[in-house]
Amino acid sequence: MAPARVRIELPSPLRVLAELRSAELELAVPPPVTLNAVLDALEAAYPRLANTLRDPATGQRRAFIRVYANQEDLSHIPQDAPLPASIAAGAEPLLIIGAIAGG
């Protein structure tokens, strides 16, 4: 099965860290398209982002990172569960957000 073309939006501190010029990037992600698969592909393409979204000791999404798509909060679905088909199809971007937690 061909890799999916997944669109991702990253928070600005990570765009600076990875030296990205645009808010959205596109990645080839092998199926099944899960959050872990997306983040694995992201870290492979941009090694500077390693461990910024998942804790290296536990592999879990960092506490202040949220994941949205299709106007839904996907933060709490298991990291190895398939993401909505619209993400895998590239129809909607996966929004990775730094949680709002004060100034």
Added chain:
Amino acid sequence: MSGVRVLAGTHKGAFVLTSDGRRKNWRIDGPFFAGWPVYHLKGSPADPDRIYASPASDWFGQQIQRSDDGGKTWSQVDNKFVYDGETGTHQWYDGKPHPWEFKRVWHLEPHPANPDVVYAGVEDAALFRSDDGGQSWRELPGLRRHSTGQRWQPGAGGMCLHTILLDPNNPKRIVIAISAAGAFRSDDGGATWTPINRGLHSKYLPDPTAEVGHCVHHIAMHPSRPDTLFMQKHWDVMRSDNAGGQWTEVSGNLPTDFGFVIDVHAHQPETIYVVPIKSDAEHYPLDGKLRVWRSRGGGNQWQELKRGLPDRNCYVNVLRDAMAVDQLDDCGIYFGTTGGQVYVSPDGGDHWQAIAHDLPKVLSIEVQTLANRAVPRARKPVAAKARAARPAPKAQAKAKRPAPRRKR
């Protein structure tokens, strides 16, 4: 011509301040790692162009950045800090067991002779070491696994390992300090550790003279006398002359002996500096007057230093890693405040000037002395008028009253 490079870690990035040996006109570069809290950055004594920095974010975790050109450009190196084996628990604020969790690097201590070797003190308290210029890190787990580890507890800022002192004469000796566990010493390169808290007295502990649990804020050492250590504890200024085997209080005539920073003059190993802070609840100077106090005799007798420092309405703090000295003659003394000011005294504390006024909250200050090197030209004198330093009205300046010893 000689010069100095001041490395300022702040709540929203790092800044590099440079000047020639006169230390009058300063150039400020930065912010580097804009938006990221930078708890510490420090240069290698063996290679001043090699600087390590520790940006860390509650959102995105830890970074370790390295410069090989004196802070002009930076590269990300490894950011993976994983405790060795089972993590176990320490005490939480409520006294219940709490698992060790990595949060950030508080302090980076480059090896005195090898630029590729660097130690990292982290929260939750542990000591890590890199032998490859920060590209990989391994824990020295003997410290965290000390038999007292389950009794360590966080201070207000977290359970941080914030002080790392490497004995220049004995590569096997390391002294560290943890809030709030206390001070520890290793004489075998970090494999095993001994608590060195005898003589400390902390009223907030059930046993005020307990082996561990003391909130040590900072320890300083002069490299020519590594057995003599000076400590700013939560309350109390202390000294030890046997590498921490026994501590003696030297607070003497300080108006308050609460504080965070302590440092030693570069050429006078008995001349030490503190910034007294009102109390553990009120983290600002007494009476709104920012003051450095100097002892020329290793404590007990202290002199108030105030020329060029704010005389009124000053309610900033000076955090534990935010004081440093240069190696020039006269020795320069530097400190940064939570209000974003960086002050320098180019004459050992007699006169002060603000060399930065409006940085983000300063978390750490380190200084590199650059001998016979080209120093970037200062863009503009920023320190000609230390605007924060306003003379007090005469009547106020003369009004003497006994300095209260506000304690506990």
